[in-house]
Amino acid sequence: MLNQHTIDVIKSTVPVLEVHGTAITTTFYQRMFAAHPELLNIFNHANQKQGRQQAALANAVYAAAKHIDQLENILPVVKQIAHKHRSLGIKPEHYPIVGEHLLAAIAEVLGDAATDEILQAWTDAYGVIADAFIGVEAGMYEEARTQKGGWEGFRSFRVERKVRESEMITSFYLVPADGGVLASFQPGQYISVKIFIPGEAYTHLRQYSLSDSPDRPYYRISVKREDARGERPAGKVSTYLHEQVQEGDVLELSAPAGEFVLDEQDTRPVVFISGxxxxxxxxxxxxxxxKRSPERPAVFLHAAQNSQYHAMREAVEQLVSGKEHSLAQWVYTSPTEEDRAAASYHKEGYMDLEWLRSVVPNRDAVFYFCGPVPFMRTINQALHEWGVPEKDIHFEFFGPAAALN
Structure with missing residues (x-):
């Protein structure tokens, strides 16, 4: 436990972290990777280059400082991050390395303002926060290892099928290479894929949502090919998966993880919103x-550029046709002439509150949404303006967390 003086000192640094947080975390990653380049086998290089990981860590450090006297307030964030850590293989021995370079980064960026008192307070606070993560992650490692069909670390899976879903998205059907039992998962969870790209100095880890139900004899991931755009280079892993990985090839997977899951105990209507x-x-x-609750009302809303970029549309429409009290609606930003002629979409442009209220029967429902960050900000704002309670709003970031407000 932290004493009151340490808590007061940490809280006094909150305004400083709000201003200099990203500079501190940028310096932290530079120092840590210089001293421990082997950790580049774990961290997402693209997120580093785009600054997303630095910003996400800065937000996490800021939140920890702000709530240092009531760390239970950030427990949901701790669990979310811990799931990613377990999926990536972060272990207790990594935490002292992080602590050393985080404290050094604080001292470097703040200079004389980083007094001995402040650095000691952050040393003590980091110890408490690290212990919390280590404890939560230990339980997650145990659960992943001991469940039926579970495993620790990475397990070899064979690509049984490779299916092109749209112009940009391809699905990979994965089965255990050893022929063993397949661990179940909660709908909404993801796995990490470890990729060895010829000519690359380090391995690459990417997390992909499982895109089918848990009762299948395979895991399915549906991967978007990230092409070069503006100053952003093409995605190395997504391009490799699309162009190089074929049926029969073997990929290394972590056990399923994640907090963004369907609450199957809730019987109220559910609304899925995706981009x-x-x-x-x-x-x-x-x-x-x-399959499990066919009587539960559901609305599935999806935004895409047009039908050529709309993956798994027919599968969702088939589910809707066979399920009472369900509805699917599509929003296309740039429908093709064929889309217009076939009336294959329901709205042209973008989702907004007025449209949501016109297609969702009422706000007494559970809402799940996921997509590009700007899309998620729009949906989050619309749901709050509509008066949907915070407890009924659930979302997932593909990559480091960002602010939606």
């Missing part, structure tokens, strides 16, 4: 719902 490849966890949830 682009953000539909993958929604399809898993909807498939599960249709």
């Amino acid at each position: 682009g490849v953000g539909l993958t966890p929604m399809v898993s949830m909807f498939n599960t719902l249709a």
